[in-house]
Amino acid sequence: MTPAERAALLTAPLADLADAAEVVASDVVYEGRVWDVRRDRFRFGGAEIERDYVDHTGAVAVLARDADDRVLLINQYRHPIRSRDWELPAGLLDVEHEDPLAAAQRELAEEADLEAAEWSELLTFATSPGGSDETIRVYEARGVSATAEAFARTEEEAELVLRWVPLAEVVEAALAGRIHNSILLVAVLAAHARG
Structure with missing residues (x-):
């Protein structure tokens, strides 16, 4: 330099x-x-x-918010940390040439049987730049409604639990150290800071 x-x-x-x-x-x-x-x-x-x-292939995540300023969270078993942690709907960019926004829309449908009328990019971040080239693009989705059909889920996704939680409550859980998923932490704190 x-x-x-x-x-x-x-x-x-x-x-x-x-x-x-x-x-x-x-x-x-x-x-x-x-x-x-x-x-x-x-x-x-x-x-x-x-x-x-x-x-890493890279990934996308979705911060879905409703009219009551609640955020959609999913609870999923994660074997490396031996925990059922709270997360945002998310997934790998593993479909060749798939647009990241299309991947986010696909993940929201596959993991939560939801679609959204409005999409905007919230932020992109590197998860662990000292040991991985993974970047995650987080989209904010509003105007959420049910998809026409439900998706079949297998493996760890077979026991997903969905919960709508007020954004302020998620921020409080983050600051109190009760939730640990990095994507969820970064996204809700960014959304909270933006107002």
């Missing part, structure tokens, strides 16, 4: 800085059912560095 680039980081409006280091080697070291682990060797700061990370 040049002194001018460093100075710009310290004085410019706060924003992440794209910096595509030169990748000299990239290999999949573990091929998983849902995502892979990739090992990259890259040049950075005059040295070659090697890092392993989860090579």
